[in-house]
Structures are given as structure tokens and as C-alpha cells.
Amino acid sequence: MITYLLKSGLLLAVFYIVYKILLENEKMFHFNRIYLLASIVFSLTIPLQLFSLGSVFSNGNQKIQLNQIMIVTSKAVLDKINYSQILIYFLAVVYGVVTTILVVRFIRNLFSFYFRMKKSKVEIVKGGKVVLTKEKVLPHSFWNIIFINQEDFENDMIPEELIVHEKAHLKQKHTVDILFVEVLKIVFWFNPLYLLYEKAIKLNHEFLADEAVNKKFGEVRNYQNLLLDFVSHKNTLPLASNLNYLITKKRLLMMAKEKSPIRMILKVGSVTTVYVLLLFVFNTEVIAQSSINAKNQNDYKISYDTTSVKEPQFPGGIEKFYMFVGQNFKMPTEFAKQKMEGKIFMEFMVEKDGSLSEFKIVKDLGYGVGDEAVRVLKLSPKWIPATENGKPVRVTYNLPITIQAPK
Known part of the structure; x- marks a missing residue:
């Protein structure tokens, strides 16, 4: 699991850096939206190695190097293992508590829209559902509903551009993106990269909505001034698409920026190359390491450096194989008398x-x-055999075993 999280985090970081360098300042908002969401999906799925490119280079019998099994009797190791288990339990409890708190907050935020809609006046404005709230908030949208302050609406203080802006959020289903990232932030709350992705995705949503407004009205300068008039309003909701989200110099300048088709093509090509390279690097057969410990039937302490291998598989996983070896290994009497220690190397097919x-x-x-x-x-017992192109293949394993007799 730790290896998966590290790989996923590394991919997220690489994709985000590529976005900041190549794409963020380009007026290719629809592509950027796809890129950001695809980067998250790729970062979550590529480390799973759902398929492998390693068989492309295979030449018949494959050989896999396992890390060592250490058979020792050190009490210090036993104490260390107990501390490790306590630490794991503690981290699991912390993760569960924090995740529960975040889930409760997320559900509360979702229901806040429902409760506000139930206690507010609802109207259909130009084919869209509008909720007129008594709270002093800027126009914002969630799912298929636009929320507007009732007093401002009834006094005709809501410019049409703002309504078009929010309708663009609804039409392009931006709420789906936000909810997707919010769920990932709950599951992977310890990874700050999802906060950066959320910020980038929301800002890109505003670029898309601004683009829709400017296409309809064609008055960029007036629209910029209109946004600046509303910049002092700060009352927003976390799951909504908010009009004043990051009203920055970058966003205002982006509206007037000209597109460069040649530069866009070059950057799309560069990004595609990065995707292919990362897919190749992270989806070839990679060995991931972890550590577990157990006792065998003779009460010898066994410390395992394990290797998680996709093909073939011992029933229950490679850790179970190491436990099987440890539980069945009987220290030879003469070896124990000599109080020796050392490493043997085994090979099997x-x-x-x-x-x-x-x-x-x-x-x-x-x-x-x-x-x-x-x-x-x-x-x-029999393993689950390795397969290549759907057909079983033979695989050789190298297994080092370090043995330390009781002293």
C-alpha cells in the first residue's frame, strides 16, 4: 500500500508540474479540464499495474529475485515488531477518525444545498431553476441549480452576464468535477496534492465560464469591470461553483489572451509524450518491497523482507509463502549446536x-x-501460474534465506 501511495503521489506531482509549466497559461480550457481529471485517474490506476508491458520484452522463461527470509531468534526484533504493529494500529485509528470527520463535513455541505432550497423561493428563469436565498451571497451554482440573493434579484441588481456565467457551470457539469475531487480529498486527505488539483480545476472552470460569457456578449472589458465590482463579496460555499473564485490578474488577463494554434499543438504533443513515457515507466513489471514478521513452529523468530510479485502468485500472496517457509523450516540440530549464522541461496521453478x-x-x-x-x-501447495498473452509460462525464482542459530 505504501508503495502504491508513493507511486501515485509521484505521478500526481509530475502531471501537476507539467500542467503548471506547459498548460496553465494556455487558452485551451477544455483540453486542460480533461488533462487535470485524466491525470488524477491515471495517477490512481497506473500504479495498480492492471496490465503489464513487461511481456513485450520477455524471452521465454522469466526469473524473479525474491528478497531474503531471515530466520533469527533475537528478542530485540520481536520487541521492534510489536512497536511496529502498535504504530500501524495507531495510524489506522487516526486515518479512520480524520476520514469520518471529513465524510460528515462533506455530507453536511451537500445537505446544506437541499435545506437552503427547501426554505427558499424557487423560480424558473430562462429555462433554468433558480433558488432565491435570503443570505447575502454571490450567484453560485450546484448541480443543476443557480442560487441568487432574493433581494438583489427582485431589484434587478443581478447582471445577465452573471446568470450566463453560472449557466455555463451547469451546462458543462462542473459540479461533477468538484465532487470527484472532494471524494478523493476525503480518501487521500494526507496528500496535499489533491488541494492543488482542486484549485487548478476550479480556476479552469472559471476560465470556461468566462469564455462562455465573452462568446455571447463579446464585451471583455465590460465583463472584467463587472467582475471587479463583485470581488469584495466573500460569502461562498465550498462545493459550489462561485463567481468570485480567484478573481486574480491571471484570470482577467486570460480573457483577452489570443490563442496560438501552433503552440497549442506543440504542447498537446509534449503532454501526450509525457503520458506515454510515464505509462511505460510505471506499468512495466516493478518489484515493490515491504516487511512482515512471524514465528515458525519451533518458536524461531523470522524476519521477512518480502517482494510483491504479480506473476506467479502463491495462494494468499507472497507474504503467505514466506510465512509458509518460516512455519515449516526446522533448524538442523548440528547447525544449531555450532551456533552458526549465514545465508543460503535457493532456486526453484x-x-x-x-x-x-x-x-x-x-x-x-x-x-x-x-x-x-x-x-x-x-x-x-501449487501456485497460481504466471501467464503471458493469456497462456501459462514457467518462471524461475531466486530465494535467499539468512539463518541465525540460537546463541
């Missing part, structure tokens, strides 16, 4: 039917340690 074969002791310590490792591997 996972066949097309999932059975293990071709056991080989690459490096032994003597005293029957290598033979004991072979005996344990022969006890292994």
Missing part, C-alpha cells in the same frame, strides 16, 4: 500448472540447511 520443480541449492552453509530448505519448498 514455478511450472505452468503452478507446481514447484527444479530445486537447486545455489549456495549452502552445510549441516543439512540447504536440504531442509529444499524439503520445505517441496511441501509448497
